[in-house]
Amino acid sequence: xxxxxxxxxxxxxxxxxxxxxxxxxxxxxxxxxxxxxxxxxxxxxxxxxxxxxxxxxxxxxxxxxxxxxxxxxxxxxxxxxxxxxxxxxxxxxxxxxxxxxxxxxxxxxxxxxxxxxxxxxxxxxxxxxxxxxxxxxxxxxxxxxxxxxxxxxxxxxxxxxxxxxxxxxxxxxxxxxxxxxxxxxxxxxxxxxxxxxxxxxxxxxxxxxxxxxxxxxxxxxxxxxxxxxxxxxxxxxxxxxxxxxxxxxxxxxxxxxxxxxxxxxxx
Amino acid sequence: xxxxxxxxxxxxxxxxxxxxxxxxxxxxxxxxxxxxxxxxxxxxxxxxxxxxxxxxxxxxxxxxxxxxxxxxxxxxxxxxxxxxxxxxxxxxxxxxxxxxxxxxxxxxxxxxxxxxxxxxxxxxxxxxxxxxxxxxxxxxxxxxxxxxxxxxxxxxxxxxxxxxxxxxxxxxxxxxxxxxxxxxxxxxxxxxxxxxxxxxxxxxxxxxxxxxxxxxxxxxxxxxxxxxxxxxxxxxxxxxxxxxxxxxxxxxxxxxxxxxxxxxxxxxxxxxxxxxxxxxxxxxxxxxxxxxxxxxxxxxxxxxxxxxxxxxxxxxxxxxxxxxxxxxxxxxxxxxx
Numbered sequence: 001x002x003x004x005x006x007x008x009x010x011x012x013x014x015x016x017x018x019x020x021x022x023x024x025x026x027x028x029x030x031x032x033x034x035x036x037x038x039x040x041x042x043x044x045x046x047x048x049x050x051x052x053x054x055x056x057x058x059x060x061x062x063x064x065x066x067x068x069x070x071x072x073x074x075x076x077x078x079x080x081x082x083x084x085x086x087x088x089x090x091x092x093x094x095x096x097x098x099x100x101x102x103x104x105x106x107x108x109x110x111x112x113x114x115x116x117x118x119x120x121x122x123x124x125x126x127x128x129x130x131x132x133x134x135x136x137x138x139x140x141x142x143x144x145x146x147x148x149x150x151x152x153x154x155x156x157x158x159x160x161x162x163x164x165x166x167x168x169x170x171x172x173x174x175x176x177x178x179x180x181x182x183x184x185x186x187x188x189x190x191x192x193x194x195x196x197x198x199x200x201x202x203x204x205x206x207x208x209x210x211x212x213x214x215x216x217x218x219x220x221x222x223x224x225x226x227x228x229x230x231x232x233x234x235x236x237x238x239x240x241x242x243x244x245x246x247x248x249x250x251x252x253x254x255x256x257x258x259x260x261x262x263x264x265x266x267x
Numbered sequence: 268x269x270x271x272x273x274x275x276x277x278x279x280x281x282x283x284x285x286x287x288x289x290x291x292x293x294x295x296x297x298x299x300x301x302x303x304x305x306x307x308x309x310x311x312x313x314x315x316x317x318x319x320x321x322x323x324x325x326x327x328x329x330x331x332x333x334x335x336x337x338x339x340x341x342x343x344x345x346x347x348x349x350x351x352x353x354x355x356x357x358x359x360x361x362x363x364x365x366x367x368x369x370x371x372x373x374x375x376x377x378x379x380x381x382x383x384x385x386x387x388x389x390x391x392x393x394x395x396x397x398x399x400x401x402x403x404x405x406x407x408x409x410x411x412x413x414x415x416x417x418x419x420x421x422x423x424x425x426x427x428x429x430x431x432x433x434x435x436x437x438x439x440x441x442x443x444x445x446x447x448x449x450x451x452x453x454x455x456x457x458x459x460x461x462x463x464x465x466x467x468x469x470x471x472x473x474x475x476x477x478x479x480x481x482x483x484x485x486x487x488x489x490x491x492x493x494x495x496x497x498x499x500x501x502x503x504x505x506x507x508x509x510x511x512x513x514x515x516x517x518x519x520x521x522x523x524x525x526x527x528x529x530x531x532x533x534x535x536x537x538x539x540x541x542x543x544x545x546x547x548x549x550x551x552x553x554x555x556x557x558x559x560x561x562x563x564x565x566x567x568x569x570x571x572x573x574x575x576x577x578x579x580x581x582x583x584x585x586x587x588x589x590x591x592x593x594x595x596x597x598x599x600x601x602x603x604x
Binding site: 056064078081085090 | 284287290293296297300301331334335338339341342344367368412414415416417418419420421422424426428429431432433435436437439440441442443444577578581584588
């Protein structure tokens with residue numbers, strides 16, 4: 001029988017702005033990366049069996065794959081374990097050129113077959129800031145998928161953590177002065193020396209429009225699952241379906257039918 | 268049928284559709300109603316009571332009731348949950364520690380390859396490692412990728428498909444510098460808390476070394492001894508790069524870190540073996556050499572997939588029904604006597 005399944009490459013931004021804590025839902029992590037992980041776990045639970053998810057990381061200009069797409073029901077525990085261990089400290093460098101990362105994610109997805117979609121999780125925080133996104137040289141819409149915007153609209157400071165994940169305060173603009181253009185330096189906003197980060201939706205929407213991807217703002221894990229299960233992103237697969245239950249039910253019905261009292265036979 | 272339990276509960280037998288068990292209540296119907304034709308007979312009271320017929324009648328009702336019960340049970344979809352069984356094989360617990368720094372994008376001659384890098388060291392190592400994983404049926408594998416920082420990919424597992432998915436993913440472009448020490452620490456960490464059985468191997472696949480602080484070196488030496496793991500290093504040598512066994516002319520740790528790393532590994536106090544590979548053939552030979560080593564009895568647990576038992580129910584129900592069918596055909600349809 002034909003059934004809708006999904007095949008996604010999930011690429012997660014692990015730059016430090018993803019450590020910013022601007023989710024406020026009881027029982028769920030406050031930091032962006034943690035919230036993304038919880039949401040992906042929900043998708044692992046809720047997508048239909050037969051769907052395949054691959055995991056990848058994004059920092060600097062690149063997307064790096066951790067796992068090729070794997071069937072989610074059979075490999076649930078391992079996918080879950082790998083997901084759980086995704087960490088900002090895996091980053092091989094600290095910059096964040098989102099457009100480049102997105103394009104390399106699209107290339108990776110394209111290499112994995114026509115039905116492989118990309119879901120790219122990012123807060124849109126470009127670092128160092130770039131005035132203009134580089135243009136996309138692929139064919140928009142060739143790879144389907146969705147950009148998932150992570151974070152809140154209110155600017156919040158970015159926690160500064162050491163290699164043991166101990167908080168060391170927040171990133172201040174002064175720390176980053178070598179990388180920032182003069183216009184981004186404090187002074188225009190009095191008192192706030194923190195380098196702030198918010199979900200840059202306009203940038204992400206722009207990228208989505210340029211590449212033919214959808215855009216979804218991550219607000220709840222359930223919302224993400226719905227966005228991933230969009231009809232136009234599904235792949236029809238033949239899935240072995242077991243009809244034996246139906247047939248047994250029929251057999252049961254007929255058996256009981258024969259037990260019903262019949263009219264006495266005529267002589 | 269969708270399998271939605273994914274190991275949330277722990278019971279030996281469970282049902283996919285427990286509601287269907289209620290259908291079992293219908294079994295009273297054949298017990299109460301025989302379904303045989305009623306035949307008119309003028310003076311039934313005069314017939315002698317036939318004990319045999321009474322028992323046969325009860326037997327047939329019982330059979331029909333059982334058939335109903337079994338069908339209901341079958342529809343409910345009983346299955347044995349996934350089970351872990353202890354197995355004994357010969358093999359090893361192998362932590363793959365694979366370099367994924369940007370230098371792995373080059374081919375063996377040191378030339379940088381562009382987008383379609385089928386011959387990059389990464390791609391080749393990934394391909395050969397997949398074959399290696401496929402051949403070592405009894406081993407457990409864990410996977411760490413490393414460049415500037417270690418990347419946790421998979422814990423020790425028997426799930427070959429997942430290991431393959433992880434190793435294949437490493438065939439793509441690498442990024443960043445080579446920083447071995449944290450990767451080693453992570454790989455060794457996988458063995459902690461695991462039962463010490465079979466042999467433990469860290470299989471390092473890397474095209475270069477990196478300077479290691481003395482303190483870090485001591486910590487890693489301690490870790491190696493704590494978990495009793497041996498180390499194999501497949502060194503993907505750039506033809507211009509130094510050999511491990513030959514001391515460089517002007518020893519300098521930043522120019523020839525490989526040589527120093529090799530020397531350091533020899534002081535670990537655990538079994539250590541290095542293989543140099545400077546072209547695809549020698550790489551294949553190195554992997555084959557690792558493959559021959561380290562086969563010790565290994566206790567491991569294997570997950571048996573869940574087993575569907577509804578077909579047994581249907582089979583039994585069918586045999587009940589066949590017996591009923593035979594008796595039905597013997598039934599007296601009309602009273603001509």
